[in-house]
Amino acid sequence: DAKTTQPNSMESNEEEPVHLPCNHSTISGTDYIHWYRQLPSQGPEYVIHGLTSNVNNRMASLAIAEDRKSSTLILHRATLRDAAVYYCILPSGGTSYGKLTFGQGTILTVHP
Amino acid sequence: DAGVIQSPRHEVTEMGQEVTLRCKPISGHNSLFWYRQTMMRGLELLIYFNNNVPIDDSGMPEDRFSAKMPNASFSTLKIQPSEPRDSAVYFCASRIDVTPGSPLHFGNGTRLTVT
Numbered sequence: 148d149a150k151t152t153q154p155n156s157m158e159s160n161e162e163e164p165v166h167l168p169c170n171h172s173t174i175s176g177t178d179y180i181h182w183y184r185q186l187p188s189q190g191p192e193y194v195i196h197g198l199t200s201n202v203n204n205r206m207a208s209l210a211i212a213e214d215r216k217s218s219t220l221i222l223h224r225a226t227l228r229d230a231a232v233y234y235c236i237l238p239s240g241g242t243s244y245g246k247l248t249f250g251q252g253t254i255l256t257v258h259p
Numbered sequence: 260d261a262g263v264i265q266s267p268r269h270e271v272t273e274m275g276q277e278v279t280l281r282c283k284p285i286s287g288h289n290s291l292f293w294y295r296q297t298m299m300r301g302l303e304l305l306i307y308f309n310n311n312v313p314i315d316d317s318g319m320p321e322d323r324f325s326a327k328m329p330n331a332s333f334s335t336l337k338i339q340p341s342e343p344r345d346s347a348v349y350f351c352a353s354r355i356d357v358t359p360g361s362p363l364h365f366g367n368g369t370r371l372t373v374t
Contacts, residue, residue, distance in 0.1 A: 177359075179359055179360040181360065181362075183363070185302075189367070190350050190352075190365030190366060190367055190368050191302070191350070191352075191363070191365050192365065193362035193363060193364070196360040196362070197360075198359075198360070234302075246292070246304055246307050246314075246315055247292075247304070247363060248304055249294075249301065249302040249303075249304075250301070251301055
C-alpha cells in the first residue's frame, strides 16, 4: 500500500493562503488522494479528494503534480477556524474504495 | 440528515467490566468503520464492514475486542474485559461506496475512560 509523507507542523497568519504539502511517491495509477482535517475535540471531516486533475470545492483546492507523486492542499484564506490537523491519505486494501489509514498529519497553527 | 450517531458520548468504567459502544451510520451508507484515537498512537483503524460483512479486522488489538453489524443501521464495538490501556476516543464512520473517493462521515466519538 502506498504511503504519504507530510510535515509535522506548519504555521500561517490569518487571511493568508496556506499550502499544505504531501508526498506519495509510491502512489498507484488508480489511487485517489484524500484530504481530511480534524478540528480540536472533533472527529475528522472530509476536505477534498482527487485523482489526476486539480480540484476545487468550497473548503479548499487540491493541486496534484503531473506525475502524481505529490499534492498540495491549498486554503486560500486561512481563518482561525482552519487550525486543525490535516491528513493526506491514500486508500489501501486493493479496491477503488478501500480503507483509509490516517497517519500523523500536519498540525496547522493559524495566528491572528 | 442526522449524520453518524454514536452512543454514549462518554463512558467511564472500571477495569474488567464489559463496554459496548454503539453506532448508527448514515442511512443508505454501505460501509462502516471503527477507529480509535489516542495521543500516543494517533487515529487507528480497528475494523471495517461493507454491506454488514467484516472486510478487514486486522486493526483489532486483541481478542478482548469484538465488533458486529447485525443490520445496515447499527453496529457495536465491544470490549470485554476492559483495561486502562483501552482508554481512548472511539470514532465510527460511514460511507456510501458509489464512486471511488466517496468521503467518510465521522460521528462525534465516544470517549472511553477505564479506571
